[in-house]
Amino acid sequence: MTAFIVNVRFGDKPQGSRDFKALFAVAMTLFVISLVMNILSQLGMRRYREVYQ
Amino acid sequence: MSVAPGEPVVTLLRRDRDAASRWSARLFEWACAFSTWFGLGVLVVLLLGVIWKGATWLSWSFLTSYDSRHPEQAGILAGLWGSFWLVSLAALMAVPIGVGAAVFLEEYAKKGWLRTLIEVNLSNLAGVPSIVYGILGMAVFVKMFGLRPKVLEIWLPFSSLSIPLPFGRTVLSGAFTLALLILPIVIVASREALRAVPPTIRHASYALGATHWQTIRHQVLPTAFPGIVTGVILAVSRAIGETAPLLMVGAAVFVASTPGRIESPLDAFRHPKGLLEAPFDPFTALPIQIFNWVSRPEAAYQHVAAAAILVLLAVLQVFNVAASVARARMRRRARL
Numbered sequence: 001m002t003a004f005i006v007n008v009r010f011g012d013k014p015q016g017s018r019d020f021k022a023l024f025a026v027a028m029t030l031f032v033i034s035l036v037m038n039i040l041s042q043l044g045m046r047r048y049r050e051v052y053q
Numbered sequence: 054m055s056v057a058p059g060e061p062v063v064t065l066l067r068r069d070r071d072a073a074s075r076w077s078a079r080l081f082e083w084a085c086a087f088s089t090w091f092g093l094g095v096l097v098v099l100l101l102g103v104i105w106k107g108a109t110w111l112s113w114s115f116l117t118s119y120d121s122r123h124p125e126q127a128g129i130l131a132g133l134w135g136s137f138w139l140v141s142l143a144a145l146m147a148v149p150i151g152v153g154a155a156v157f158l159e160e161y162a163k164k165g166w167l168r169t170l171i172e173v174n175l176s177n178l179a180g181v182p183s184i185v186y187g188i189l190g191m192a193v194f195v196k197m198f199g200l201r202p203k204v205l206e207i208w209l210p211f212s213s214l215s216i217p218l219p220f221g222r223t224v225l226s227g228a229f230t231l232a233l234l235i236l237p238i239v240i241v242a243s244r245e246a247l248r249a250v251p252p253t254i255r256h257a258s259y260a261l262g263a264t265h266w267q268t269i270r271h272q273v274l275p276t277a278f279p280g281i282v283t284g285v286i287l288a289v290s291r292a293i294g295e296t297a298p299l300l301m302v303g304a305a306v307f308v309a310s311t312p313g314r315i316e317s318p319l320d321a322f323r324h325p326k327g328l329l330e331a332p333f334d335p336f337t338a339l340p341i342q343i344f345n346w347v348s349r350p351e352a353a354y355q356h357v358a359a360a361a362i363l364v365l366l367a368v369l370q371v372f373n374v375a376a377s378v379a380r381a382r383m384r385r386r387a388r389l
Binding site for chain 2: 002005006023024027030031034035037038039041042
């Protein structure tokens with residue numbers, strides 16, 4: 001996905017075209033994926049974390 | 054294993070089991086040692102490869118000349134100064150905000166859903182692929198959502214400064230993007246450092262009648278300082294090696310000038326106006342130059358790229374040494 005972004009950015013697609021707008025969709029997908037992973041890890045951490053002192 | 058004539062069977066069994074567990078213990082030790090040496094070995098191979106390829110191409114003229122169509126004359130000057138401006142501006146923006154936010158979250162903010170929301174988002178932002186920041190930087194700083202171009206003139210007592218709006222493909226756009234990129238890293242690392250301050254120090258400070266602010270200023274921050282510095286250095290090292298977001302905000306691949314036309318520290322005195330103009334100039338950066346050289350077909354440019362990688366590694370090493378010196382000095386002072 002990251003490679004796709006770079007390809008479109010440096011390809012011959014004009015700004016404002018459909019492909020150019022797709023960049024933002026791809027970036028948002030990446031963002032959402034990492035958000036979901038993080039929420040999962042936070043849930044896991046809250047369950048297992050021990051509180052010292 | 055030999056069995057002595059009068060030996061009971063039970064001890065024999067136990068001795069067998071002991072031998073087995075000793076074996077598994079040794080196996081585990083070997084596995085751990087292998088993991089360590091494996092990582093180190095790969096690093097050494099990579100490093101030797103780069104040194105072997107690039108060391109002979111390193112020279113003073115490589116550091117002081119611009120990129121060229123002839124690999125023998127290509128140099129890293131524009132990349133060095135571009136990276137310098139990008140990273141120092143980004144650190145200047147991100148470090149005060151990041152440390153401030155960390156102090157607020159650790160010392161002042163009350164527990165609640167808002168703090169949880171901020172925490173989840175912070176750790177998320179620290180892990181988002183850097184190219185997403187590149188897209189953000191392109192939309193917000195380079196284009197400003199398609200704002201109609203205009204130039205903002207600011208009159209200063211000694212000269213005037215023209216700021217293009219939107220920023221376009223300038224050092225400032227890149228620095229803002231990198232600042233956003235390292236901000237969550239700075240915050241997370243600073244929070245860890247603040248959390249590691251022993252509660253006993255705090256309690257002692259309060260017991261002596263210090264206010265909340267005095268405790269933070271004179272006890273908590275100095276104790277957390279080494280950890281904060283480590284976090285900042287890590288963040289800066291990350292920023293100096295980032296390629297993808299800079300590609301997106303439009304770092305130029307081929308630039309024949311440095312930001313503000315400052316080619317050596319002396320130039321800052323010769324024409325100080327360059328210091329003000331630098332943020333609004335087009336730029337390139339070390340990783341961008343390396344990326345560009347690696348993707349060229351000529352074999353000679355692979356050596357140029359290797360030499361540039363060595364320069365980048367050297368710069369990083371300088372940062373790390375500076376960090377350990379700062380830490381050591383702080384620790385010595387804390388002990389007094």
